[in-house]
Amino acid sequence: MTNIIEIKGLSKTYFTKKALNNVSLAIEKGKVVGILGPNGSGKTTLIKILTGILRPTKGEVYIDGNKPGVITKSIVSYLPDRNFLYDWMKIQDAINFFKDFYQDFDENKAYGLLEFMKLDRDMKINSLSKGMKEKLNLTLVLSRNAKVYILDEPIAGVDPVARDQILDAIINNYNEESTMLITTHLVRDMENIFDEVVFLKEGEVYLQGNAEVLREERNMKIDDLYKEIFGE
Amino acid sequence: MGKYMKYELKGSYKFIFGIIAVLLIASTIIQYNIYMVSNRPHNMAEATGFRAFTMLISILVIFGAFLATFIHIVGLFRKELYEDRGYLTFTLPLSGNKILGAKILVGAIWYVAIAISAVLYNFLLATILFGTSWLNNVKGFLAMFEPGAVSSAFISSTIVSLESTFLTLVIIYLSIALSKVSVKNKKIGGLWFVIFLVLSGLLNYLTLKISEAFPYYLSFNNFKILHYYDIAPFGTIFGGISQVTAYGTHIMGYINIIGNLSQILFIVLGFLATSYLIENKVDL
Numbered sequence: 001m002t003n004i005i006e007i008k009g010l011s012k013t014y015f016t017k018k019a020l021n022n023v024s025l026a027i028e029k030g031k032v033v034g035i036l037g038p039n040g041s042g043k044t045t046l047i048k049i050l051t052g053i054l055r056p057t058k059g060e061v062y063i064d065g066n067k068p069g070v071i072t073k074s075i076v077s078y079l080p081d082r083n084f085l086y087d088w089m090k091i092q093d094a095i096n097f098f099k100d101f102y103q104d105f106d107e108n109k110a111y112g113l114l115e116f117m118k119l120d121r122d123m124k125i126n127s128l129s130k131g132m133k134e135k136l137n138l139t140l141v142l143s144r145n146a147k148v149y150i151l152d153e154p155i156a157g158v159d160p161v162a163r164d165q166i167l168d169a170i171i172n173n174y175n176e177e178s179t180m181l182i183t184t185h186l187v188r189d190m191e192n193i194f195d196e197v198v199f200l201k202e203g204e205v206y207l208q209g210n211a212e213v214l215r216e217e218r219n220m221k222i223d224d225l226y227k228e229i230f231g232e
Numbered sequence: 233m234g235k236y237m238k239y240e241l242k243g244s245y246k247f248i249f250g251i252i253a254v255l256l257i258a259s260t261i262i263q264y265n266i267y268m269v270s271n272r273p274h275n276m277a278e279a280t281g282f283r284a285f286t287m288l289i290s291i292l293v294i295f296g297a298f299l300a301t302f303i304h305i306v307g308l309f310r311k312e313l314y315e316d317r318g319y320l321t322f323t324l325p326l327s328g329n330k331i332l333g334a335k336i337l338v339g340a341i342w343y344v345a346i347a348i349s350a351v352l353y354n355f356l357l358a359t360i361l362f363g364t365s366w367l368n369n370v371k372g373f374l375a376m377f378e379p380g381a382v383s384s385a386f387i388s389s390t391i392v393s394l395e396s397t398f399l400t401l402v403i404i405y406l407s408i409a410l411s412k413v414s415v416k417n418k419k420i421g422g423l424w425f426v427i428f429l430v431l432s433g434l435l436n437y438l439t440l441k442i443s444e445a446f447p448y449y450l451s452f453n454n455f456k457i458l459h460y461y462d463i464a465p466f467g468t469i470f471g472g473i474s475q476v477t478a479y480g481t482h483i484m485g486y487i488n489i490i491g492n493l494s495q496i497l498f499i500v501l502g503f504l505a506t507s508y509l510i511e512n513k514v515d516l
Contacts, residue, residue, distance in 0.1 A: 051323050
């Protein structure tokens with residue numbers, strides 16, 4: 001298997017606080033990888049470096065052989081942990097926007113997902129609830145046929161119904177040729193979709209491995225393992 | 233870049249159209265009041281009281297509208313660095329050059345659109361209120377000068393105004409980017425403005441010194457290169473990057489060649505520096 005993402009000795013420091021400390025990871029093509037850890041463990045920092053909106057203090061990152069930049073941005077589909085769409089837009093504007101900028105954007109898939117999420121394309125973005133915005137953002141991100149999907153806390157802060165819809169959308173639209181990185185601290189809801197898991201603790205990789213193997217070795221669910229690691 | 237400009241224009245046109253509407257209403261009030269006063273020159277009450285008050289308010293509104301436009305154009309870039317929308321803009325497969333180029337061009341387009349709308353509307357309104365006689369008066373005044381004299385003054389001031397608009401926008405965006413990266417990406421209110429004042433002062437001083445060191449001017453009357461002493465033999469006229477001199481009905485428009493080239497160089501360097509910062513240094 002070839003590695004689509006390679007991270008070598010990555011560190012990020014904010015003033016005196018180390019958000020990431022000497023992280024090295026290799027992520028294979030075609031895997032769904034859970035980046036797990038509590039708030040402040042460095043998950044979002046890692047994701048932001050991969051998407052090219054944060055600069056590492058030390059270390060190297062390669063996505064499909066390229067450093068984060070214009071090329072990697074064209075193959076990475078990123079769902080941030082906030083509403084990133086321009087507030088003047090209607091849903092249709094957002095679809096047009098993605099169609100204009102991403103060659104891998106599938107408009108028909110987007111309309112199908114909108115219907116699944118029960119969103120109307122004439123709705124204004126600033127009138128949507130938090131759950132609806134999350135569903136719209138995910139619709140746009142999953143409608144790209146990208147090599148790498150990076151989803152930062154996709155189910156945080158949404159109601160259980162929206163949470164199920166979002167999980168269904170991720171499972172149904174995942175393409176085996178692609179790689180998906182998902183950060184979350186809501187492990188119980190998501191653990192079944194992970195092939196691999198990486199536990200981040202205080203900016204360092206505490207444990208990583210195949211989800212199934214870890215379950216068998218430790219004789220516990222990933223969620224219980226998470227509680228064991230971070231519940232100390 | 234064109235696609236990004238399309239969305240920038242789409243995102244800000246409602247605000248700009250609102251500003252244009254405010255400007256036109258204020259212009260109408262001013263011109264209407266002038267019309268009423270000029271029709272009754274002996275009635276002092278027409279020129280004072282409520283009419284004077286509405287004119288003053290309208291002038292303040294126009295000033296406020298230009299200030300609001302300036303703040304809006306600054307916000308077009310500032311919001312990208314300090315608000316969540318940056319997560320969309322800076323993850324697009326676009327280089328810093330393209331994002332910045334689109335922002336600057338859209339800012340310039342809106343300034344020009346506002347200026348043209350205000351000028352055309354006021355011409356039209358003046359024609360409606362005062363008839364075409366004012367136009368004849370202007371034509372008569374311009375006819376007093378040598379052929380080509382007025383256009384040479386117009387060309388030199390247009391070139392310098394355009395350079396100044398682009399340089400101001402570039403320095404604003406560079407200052408915002410510098411303030412974002414200079415304190416480890418922490419937001420310090422107003423820091424960008426301090427950087428902007430320092431940079432503007434420094435570049436204006438440099439331009440002046442360069443223009444003084446190379447005092448050769450291009451005349452738009454006859455496209456000849458002239459030394460400063462040919463233009464102002466008595467040394468009474470201020471140097472700088474452009475001049476419009478008038479001796480009676482003799483008008484000439486010049487630009488300082490090296491001074492203007494240095495302004496263009498500052499625009500390019502400022503643009504490249506800002507683009508480098510947003511592509512390689514800014515952390516969201």
